[in-house]
Amino acid sequence: MNICYRLCVCLLALLATTASAAEHFSFRVLEKKPQSRSHFVQGLQIIDGMLYVGTGGYGQSRLLQYRLDDGELLAERRLHPRLFGEGVTVLGDRVYQLTWQARKLLVYNRDDLSPLAALSIPGQGWGLTHDGSELIYSDGSHRLYFLDPDTAQRQRSITVMESGMPVARLNELEWIDGRIWANVWQEDRIIVIDPASGEVTATVDLRGLLPLPERQPGTDVLNGIAYNPEDGGIWVTGKNWPWMYRIELRPLTAAAADSR
Template identity: 45%
Template sequence: MFGFKVARIYPHDASSYTEGLVKVGRSMFEGTGLYGQSLLMEWDLESGKVIRQIALPASEFGEGVTVMGERVYQLTYLSNTAFTYDRSTLTRTGSFTFGAQGWGLTHDGTHLIMSDGSSALAFRDPTTFKEVRKVYAHDAVGAVGFLNELEYVEGAVYANVWQTPYIAVIDPATGALTAWIDLTGLNPDPARLTYPLVLNGIAWNDETRRLMVTGKCWPHLWEIDLVPFART
């Protein structure tokens, strides 16, 4: 089990209902949810200013986002659709259909990795979106469900567990949990700790080698160091 120490705090738009988050260079790519409000946007990490954005159709509820090469992928919640975009312009370039709810999305350099709100992680071909394999997150007690936003970090999948302050660290080969991260106390605002304004959003800062985390409509993005809990 790990706790955290805040290393740096960045601005985050408190109107952004965060569903997906990725750092690329000095930019953050963020996907937001809610019908009629869902966006894909690129914003400057230091200032928080939006560089470019594109709205989803009002009938779509945006979900997880990942950037793989020059392509951005964005899931939708219930319409069984994933959209693709050109990374440099955010021009929509295509779409895929799939037979599940869309929650979180990341990639391991070869396959897209998708969550659907259960304990499952589906590995998908990035050119066809077809499922290649699937693992199920579990610890010594049993299945770990409600996997939401995802980030692939140095050989492990980090997953927000919906409506909790926890991130599960998952072995992508087996689904076995290798660690828990407890972010209790990260956001001191009690109004933004309960459903629906819950912790959601994980990015990896490859320059500082730290996690970056936020939540739905939270006003900050926190860069953190992980601190092992002392055994008692």
Template identity: 40%
Template sequence: MLIAIFRAARLAVLAAALVACGPVQAELPVQGFEVQAAYPHDTGAFTQGLFYLDGVIFESTGLEGASSIRKVRLADGVVLQSRATDPTMFGEGIVNWDGDLLSLTWRDSVGFRWDLKTFAPKGSFRYDGEGWALTQDGRSIIMSDGTPTLRFLDPKTLKVARTVTVTAEGRPVRNLNEIEWVKGEILANIWMTNRIARIDPRTGAVKGWIDMTGLPETLSQRDPDAVLNGIAYDKAGDRLFVTGKRWPQIYEITLKPAKNPVP
């Protein structure tokens, strides 16, 4: 039923994305990419959150009855550790903070705190609205909720310290899905598109787009729900990874210089 709802809403979501993003694509710089390596990825994983830490990938998966948090060996895709989350809830984004792993749910307005090493439950927290994705900048936990608003949370209380509205050429950008802090910017998948936004965390302004069109999974229409969703960054190795829901690969990429750069 949930997948059917996604598919029924697909045209409406794409139309909304085009309204938010389409007119500005000719103005903002657009970067391409080169694939440096490809690693196996579980095609059963409906990827909602992704980050890289201490040599492994941490991933959260969604769908009611199939949501989980997991630790994955990058080289061969082997799931080293996993824990199913509440089967009545749809799992969403994850982030690490001070020995914990925090996870969101989509429409239940509740998040969970887990021990990062053991995945043992340590508590829960509440938030208003939907939960889509999490990342952190070393000072704040950053949360997306599907709207143009990003929330910056106090890591101790998980209360909203400030918000920023994401805009492209002054127009709000919706459907900010999985997010990642990379070199002082927030990278955000735009749901059901092949675009990643490069966001200024101070102003919310989109500085440019990364166009992931050309990856094999972006060219296939066999599963309309298997969209680009998952960004992870290895800071020590300066490596950027992307994947998607039910994709067979995690790709390590480098970015090409931008086209039509802003003067």
């Protein structure tokens, strides 16, 4: 047995170990709430009975605050027509909203969404969440960045890896029980990331969540994850989708995950 062969065997064993490390889930819908088909959803978060939604599009971007139980709109801010809204998160008494290419992180008062500041970020903004002390955002690459919420200065970053390969196009984010959940742009699945290592620890296959008859020409991709800390509910939606769904995860065996 030559050394190259031994090396290959070791690498394959390592890849197999890595590949089997992630858990795979499907889903079941528990509940759904109506959502405006005009919402090109880029940011979603639930806190204290409120639903915060950030939408995108030049001239159409908004930050919206709804009461979760009855869907009443309580506050709304329109972005400047030259700003394309992206991810949203609520930390302390502030709401943060990314912009796509303007290199700005918008900061609002949580109560009435009155603007407070526009902080500078170094590149594109896609998804946004926080771990309780730092903001965490994606920029369309395979990296996630941790920011000081007062200055938007980058503190560190992680590379998101799945089975030894980087996962690019990370989009909307949500911090749930010490893990970062992420949409992957143009994929009907969510990945769950270890915030220390960047490793994908689980995947959620959401194909079929929005039934075909509900899809219209303007219906866009899956995007938007919100965790309700009050009841543990996990809500997901998409861009210009008519519904926001509360889902329950259902374990998939590795073989079933590969065959889907």
